[in-house]
Amino acid sequence: MQTELTIRTRGQGLYEFTPEVRDWLAPVEKDGLLTVFVRHTSCSLVIQENADPDVQTDLQAFYSRLVPSSDHPSMTYLRHTYEGVDDMPAHIKAVMMPVSLSIPVRNGKPVLGTWQGIFLFEHRAAPHSRKVAAHFA
């Protein structure tokens, strides 16, 4: 069973799509394995706390400092700069965080912990329409 989800982003940050995943799996009522895979090289899929929104703000703040824009004095060695100052840092972050996640499913429900949500982490500044391939078996 496969589908493709579309996540619309409006700048860097985390976008939760746990409800879309739950809705797609709910009719299944079976055990299995869910895999989500993002079809882009400048955003990531992460599991994180969905209780306190400050966690998401802090995550973005940390990674913006760890991988600064390509116009930052510490990043002058970068060559791939013609797609924008946020583009090569986005590729760097996309290597550091997951492109695919696999989650066991029980009775049609992903076995997420109490505070775990599934997020797309957008690393580009401009709005994007992101495609996430989902597979269940």
Added chain:
Amino acid sequence: MQTELTIRTRGQGLYEFTPEVRDWLAPVEKDGLLTVFVRHTSCSLVIQENADPDVQTDLQAFYSRLVPSSDHPSMTYLRHTYEGVDDMPAHIKAVMMPVSLSIPVRNGKPVLGTWQGIFLFEHRAAPHSRKVAAHFA
């Protein structure tokens, strides 16, 4: 085939659970795919060398420096600090390292390389009981 393993941790560092995984798979004697998924947002699952224990010490030493405590002068921008100085750094590391691992299995044996072990990487200082969902198909 699914189960849930419990890993008890006593502070930051790597805890190997390869034997528990091997024991669970051994009766299977089939080819397939093993997936492990940790149901928490402040620890990770990693594959690493299980020969020289200094590797594990060094891994923890590096990541403690890369993501310091939230009371460190370089981390004053963090907002999510009320759950302890090690909590937000734990979330940051949990985004940087895997939450799920998928390993092909041959005749009931995960095809790990000679020096590869499966570890839970605990990012919190206090003892925790960590739940790892395992799926084989």
Added chain:
Amino acid sequence: MQTELTIRTRGQGLYEFTPEVRDWLAPVEKDGLLTVFVRHTSCSLVIQENADPDVQTDLQAFYSRLVPSSDHPSMTYLRHTYEGVDDMPAHIKAVMMPVSLSIPVRNGKPVLGTWQGIFLFEHRAAPHSRKVAAHFA
């Protein structure tokens, strides 16, 4: 369906093996899930842009700075140094980037985005022969 691919590396950097994966899957003509898993602790599997080769150069440049050689003044705390100055940094990077990737497959084709390629990211300086286990179901 399982196989093992061998990727020969000649120093640090990214080695694309998307064609080998496509060739193996092509006769299948079915939907399913592809998983690749690298059987080593000093290299990684990543999905990245395969259009502009500068992206690969920049990725390596960034990670070499983030995790310098163990003879760098900032890395004197490392203990596992007897296998070479690039060995412990390789383990550190292998924890930060994926060891396994799972990609949905449609009609025998992995649903990679337009610019996505599958790469082995070699973290060691010396030539290596790397084993990648592949699973399709």
